[in-house]
Amino acid sequence: MNGTDYAGAPGIMGGSSNNVELSPDEKRGLRRAVAGIVSRTESYLPEGYIVGSELTYGSNGPEATVAVRPPAGHPVSAGFQPDAEDIKAGLDDADRDEVAKGLAASAAAQVMHAMGDDPVPVAR
DSSP states (O other): TTSBBBBTTTTTOOOOOOOOOOOOOHHHHHHHHHHHHHHHHHHHOOOOOOOEEEEEEEETTTEEEEEEEEEESEEEEEEEEEHHHHHHHOHHHHHHHHHHHHHHHHHHHHHHHEEEEEEEOOOO
């Protein structure tokens, strides 16, 4: 029978829920980690870039998204779902810094792409 398979795989009717319950301390720690990524991303960018984040808790556990809206070009974002060990141990500083640098570089590339090869100077 067609249409009863999960994602077209025979015999699999649905994905298992990876419901991760977080303690209030773990939620605060995750919020701080995401806020740290936002702060680091802002530190790599000049004024005019808007950086924000969203933290949601779904059936597959917590999911964090950090996004940058550059002054020109398309917004860029990075999302991740930390597992229980990452939440308990805290997100690694090197990983946070890597995400922040990647977002800043992608946002800057969006501006460069939007402006093209020959930008017109607006002041001297």
